[in-house]
Amino acid sequence: MPGKTIGNALLLILTLVIACTWAFPIYWAIVTSIKPEQDVVNKTTLFPDVFNFSAYYYALFETKLSTWYLNSIVTSVTVTVVVILISVMCAYALSQIVFPGRKLLYGIILASFMVPSQALVISQFVLMHKLNLINTWGGIILPQLIVPVVVIVYKQFFDSVPKELREAAKLDGCGEFQILFKLYLPLNWGITTALAIITYIMAWNAFLWPFLVTNSDDMMTITVGITQTRDAFGVKYARDMAVAILAAMPVAVAYLLFQKRVTQALMLSSGIKG
Amino acid sequence: MSGIKLTDVRKSFGSFSVIHGVDIEINQGEFAVFVGPSGCGKSTLLRMIAGLEETSGGQISIENEDVTHREASKRGVAMVFQSYALYPHLSVFENMAFSLSIAKRPKAEIQEKVKAAADILRLGDYLQHKPSQLSGGQRQRVAIGRAIVREPRVFLFDEPLSNLDAELRVKMRMEIARLHRQIGATMVYVTHDQVEAMTLADKIVVLKEGIVQQVGAPLELYRDPQKMFVAGFIGSPGMNFLKGKVIGAGQGSARVELDDAPGQAFELSTRTPVAEGATINIGVRPEHIGLSNGGAGLTLPVTAEFTEELGGTGYLHVLTATNAEMTVECRESRPQPKEKISLSLRVPEMLAFDAEGRRIS
Amino acid sequence: MSGIKLTDVRKSFGSFSVIHGVDIEINQGEFAVFVGPSGCGKSTLLRMIAGLEETSGGQISIENEDVTHREASKRGVAMVFQSYALYPHLSVFENMAFSLSIAKRPKAEIQEKVKAAADILRLGDYLQHKPSQLSGGQRQRVAIGRAIVREPRVFLFDEPLSNLDAELRVKMRMEIARLHRQIGATMVYVTHDQVEAMTLADKIVVLKEGIVQQVGAPLELYRDPQKMFVAGFIGSPGMNFLKGKVIGAGQGSARVELDDAPGQAFELSTRTPVAEGATINIGVRPEHIGLSNGGAGLTLPVTAEFTEELGGTGYLHVLTATNAEMTVECRESRPQPKEKISLSLRVPEMLAFDAEGRRIS
Amino acid sequence: MVNTEKRRKTLTAIVMIAPFLIAYATVFAYPVYKMFALSFTDAPLVGEGQWVGFDNYIRLFHQKLFYTSVWNTGYFVVLTVIPNTLIGLGLALMVVRLKGWMQSLILVLFFIPYILPVSVVTQIWKWVLDQQFGIAQFIIEAFTGGRVSVFRDPIWAMPMVALVTVWWTNGFNLLLFIAGLRNIPHDYYEAAMLDGATRWQCFKRITWPLIWPVTALVLTLQLILQLKIFDQVYLLTEGGPFNSTYVLLQLVYREAFRSNHGGLGSAVAVILFVIIVVVSVLQYQLLRVRER
Amino acid sequence: QTDITWWDFLSGGDGVRMKALIKEFNDTHPDIKINATTLEWGVPFYTKVQTSAAVGQQPDIMTYHMSRYPLAVPTGILRPFTDEELASAGIKKENYVDAAWKQATFDNKVYGIPFDVHSIVLYYNKTILKEAGLLGDDGLPKGLDGLDNFNAALDKIKATGKVEYPLSLHTDEGGSMWRVFYTLLSQQGAKFIDGDQILPGDAGVKALKTMANWVSSGYSPKLISYEASIALFTSGKAAMHVNGVWEVPTMTDLAKKGELGFEWGAIEIPNLLGAQATWADSHSFAVPNSESKPITPEKLKAVLQVIAWMNEHSISWASAGHIPAYKPVTDSKEFKEMQPNATYAKLADTAVFDPVSKLAGVAGPIYEATQNFVVPALNGQLDPEDAIDQMREELQSQQ
């Protein structure tokens, strides 16, 4: 059936064209960043005539990029680990242990799903001030620790673990914590990865809160920091792009390396009922 | 010694009563099978023995210890689930070693015990595989291996074979039988498949709606069922039942006429007295029905419907004069569909039940 | 008239050849069953008939029309999938009406046809239910109903019962047989369960590794298998095979001695000449083996292992002198495990195969 | 005995829930309470204020910028939620047909924007859309005949912020849709093919209804997410031109952090809060109805 | 050792020079360590100052625009210096440009120390101007005075066909346009705020129409970003460019690297509408006020020491284009020879500072109003008369 083959080939080409267009801005940013500043505005070429890494030199050595990396990594990793840990325990208890008030608690968490944490910035700011955490890692981290969705997703996945597994583990002599950490968590490793990735990306990309709670550029996360290098002077498109690319680099590289697994993990979350 | 003893065990879920006072005694080393239709409470009973379900009333003892309120992990029972319940993230070895490593036993001991179990179950080559890489039968064996490793006093099986296809089921059935001969532990096996029950059990417990119908050895139940339910349940294909009437009741015997064979009254010896005019159910097994016209006993005119062919044997489905369905085993000839034939039934091979299904002959 | 005719049909996935030149003719109105072990290409063949898989070589005709390169929807075939493939978001009615509404048929006609199919399948009460609200058997019936509604020339079934439990399978098996009698269309049915094949088929096609082994009526395959593979595959429990040697070859006959019964040479009539000293496989069905010492034919000393009990019948598993496993049907006595007994085999009931598995007697 | 068992279970549960609960109470529940409380005072950003009743709300309801912000937030949601869902589904339908490394490659191309920090995204797009040197101006010129300073044009600004947002967030939706599409068994399509359904009929009768749960999920997530718009607007247009992209959270930021009106800022936050809750409840109901 | 937290909003050439100054200070003062943070210029900077002071996390010293003092002082965000404090650091009023010093003084209290005076200038491309016959023999442009002449000159440049735009303006942002608008307003001798009247008379409309005309006639690009406005000039696509003196380093650097491709110059904004006048503002140093955590005396002492030192060394700051506020520096020979500063230094005489009002100042209401009304009007999105009316109304309501 040759008609089918041609149709498929056309479709493939179309998809490819759309995909390349989609990713073009990123390509364009990269190309811009390695052009000399004057070429950037003088010639619109799709490929640089000369490779010029001075913009990167500037971004790496004349901004506080490395400090911001550190801040971002420390806060994002902490947020991710703590969120996963406290949520998984809470979700497990909600899903597998019968205790008074469990329906109520779950209802509250479900409702919190709809609460826009961004609306809480004022009172959270006040709270951080009272706790003397403004402009500290702790201040950046704390308000990001409650992600009700994580609990909800975990609970749904735990609910769907066959109860025989739990019973088998019980017969094998496991306590609740052992069942959670030796059975339920590894069993749901996929969704844990997905949730960790999502949480991590959320924390890494968070802008409003870190922007509000940090003052000195030594405490800023990278997402906030790079908006501070927006020089109000001169022409520095290449520098802007270099800074942007460097800011995106760690997560992007990690993503590209583990692309398959990230994709698979994230796809798991499509099974979530809203 | 008594392996498991249930005394007046009851269970209700909320106000919904599921098990109504069950008394069963299973000897140590015995292979007991609980059978019964779906929903009759087999799994519930088994899970109560395991300690996975709380007991609402009565007493459960294992090897003469009262375990009614003991935690599941402390009862010394192991259970094999229908779904295998293998830990999918662990290798076969780790699955089998799980309970021992939870108990923090020394590495060497774990190694040795798993090895021994794997040998029994011929799983040696698969120890590093993940459950997902195994076939259904192998998974089932791992599930059993996990139980063996713990050296429990009692093995519990909840329909362990119902996820397997027919061929594998036959094979695994034999393996379980072999295992029982080999390790000799007390085993309780739940199934709703009476063939499994017949082939495996030392003792069959037939349950219906949470009540024990009859307990006994397989052939005992087959040959001497106390209730119509048991008679119909045990044997494959099932027993044929024909309605009849008592036309004359005597001491220890009754005259009976079948609705499908009017005018051919016959004499039955009865254990319990029956009233004249009472409805009666006569049960005959497919293999006890002759196809030939001649021969002693009753002659039943029927219409052949179709034959289920198994090669050596065939099961002929027929309709009687009153449109009741019957199944007849035939070895030689195969009547054509729509053909009118006569069946011959011999009185000594008939079982008689009263209208409530109680055995009377 | 020929319902379906395959001429030298071939199929490869890339460079991997799956079907190697299959020729089959199925008459109109016939019920053909493809059996064979997993992976032998049954589904592939069926899907080629349906047009869901392209044909790499050969010709497929349906009712004498060449459909090899016709689109699936234009072939006039309907298929019932193993997974049922019921549209979960549509009601039973909508599922059955799907093909008609795709074809934009008038409402009244759709209503009528679905109604008729639902009546045949006794689904009338469930028309408004969603598939998820139905039991396995009911779902299967809806899947069949969806096929019936289209009034296809050919029905294709791909292991339609393998998702059902054993009991339901037997029931649905009969329903499919009934359906075939009722609508009389050509049907092709794929299964790897030989009992299903035996009970349903007018004609069985035994496949192995993409090659047709034998085609014939069920009892023909049972009684007169042309290959050892077919002999072993058809019949439950399977045929017993014993190794032997030709110790004297004559014209149209051979003298054979079994490894397990040395000194008891016997004469076999052969169709093809055999060489002296050649290895030979003798097949005997479990029901053709006697338990008594006496009787004509060979006497085989064996050790009883255990009996699978079915009530009327029991299957005794024994080990021969050379440790080969055998299964024997026993009706009356049940030897004890470890008991030494003798089996009697009658020469006319033996089938002989050469070392390559070809039938020689 | 039954009771000790129950008590033990409850105890375990409490131990497991405690960390979450403590965090929840301090950084979530308390701030929610505080937000409401503050909205009735004239407190500065930090420090105590006087109880002023509904003054803050009354002030808001007399402020033009407030209505503008509400309107713009809604406009943004409309511009992002539905396109994001449809584009995600459309792309997924294309990508899901591909196989092997080709599919991986194309997925990467579509997904990579999602992992970029918002400030990087806005940086890149500002450059791509730059009025003088932006490469996208070639396309804009082709359509409008002239260059457009998109983030400074009241008509273009919001749609462009939406475009950037769709570009940024679509990858995740795409993944969800692909997963959803993969979960539809191939059998259904084969059965439909035998029934003579065309590609379009397959989509309309099988794919669309079966992908609906994922669509509903995406819609819900999107709605809640996009109502909280701040970052992109702040970084791309700062609310301009003439406040045509001013959104509610920006008003919160402005009142509380720029003008030091904690109370008034909280009142805006409360309103945003209420809007999100009401809208998501409504949508939830709506989607549920559709599902049946 | 005293640690000083320093915040500024200086980037680009300014930033480089300020960082160098700080480094030099730190190197020469082992007892004081300045930890500098650079935040984004404008609204973000002043918002951060606001919130950080509210929570007691304010810096010890920060840069502050003089134009914002009227806005800032009443809100109590700045900490005044006592005379003794100033005296002990050797900071004397008479050493500073008078106009600037006055701006920082309210009720006889000094709230900040000026650092420079900066303004806008006209950058030009000598090559193109020469071609258009607009370059005198002295290398300075000629024939630009008076609006008619100026517009005619723009026409001539356009006619050469060498450039896309004769005059590059940063047309998409209120801050930049405020500077041009205010300059044109002042050249008419008009005031932005007169008593409690805002934009009395027609001067505002005239100024705005002048600017709008440049855009609508295609002399100036529509709605372009800051960077693009410079890039147009540096890439030779625009012949002239109005921008702050702070862009001088950009040009100098490019010229030095040979990347500019033409000769450039900068002059005072020509007198277009009657009188010579140019908008000006000052950078100053100030200390944020905090009730919860006031600055300690030791730190204050160090801070004042820093301020004094910075001013004394402001000659290097002048190389960023600015005119130092510290007279001994501007009086020096070194400064008098510095180019192009020397060319436009005379603008200081006619400089007009922002109105003294709490509406004024960087990131203040006037800037916002300019963004919302002037920018659209000059880009043809709003009628100039309406724009001025609306601006008036808006600011009046905030007064």
Ligand SMILES: Nc1ncnc2c1ncn2[C@@H]1O[C@H](COP(=O)(O)OP(=O)(O)OP(=O)(O)O)[C@@H](O)[C@H]1O
């Ligand atoms: N957790 C429960 N809550 C309420 N009712 C239950 C529960 N578990 C089982 N039941 C009910 O108890 C009865 C017996 O269930 P059980 O699972 O023991 O049946 P079964 O004999 O194992 O059936 P099957 O052969 O289908 O597995 C059923 O009617 C079932 O509905």
Ligand SMILES: Nc1ncnc2c1ncn2[C@@H]1O[C@H](COP(=O)(O)OP(=O)(O)OP(=O)(O)O)[C@@H](O)[C@H]1O
């Ligand atoms: N799409 C495909 N691509 C490559 N190989 C395939 C494909 N479909 C089937 N095969 C191969 O073709 C062979 C026959 O497959 P088929 O599904 O027809 O077997 P089957 O007889 O139906 O087996 P089963 O009883 O397990 O369903 C198998 O070896 C299988 O791996």
Ligand SMILES: [Mg+2]
């Ligand atoms: Mg059960």
Ligand SMILES: [Mg+2]
């Ligand atoms: Mg198959």
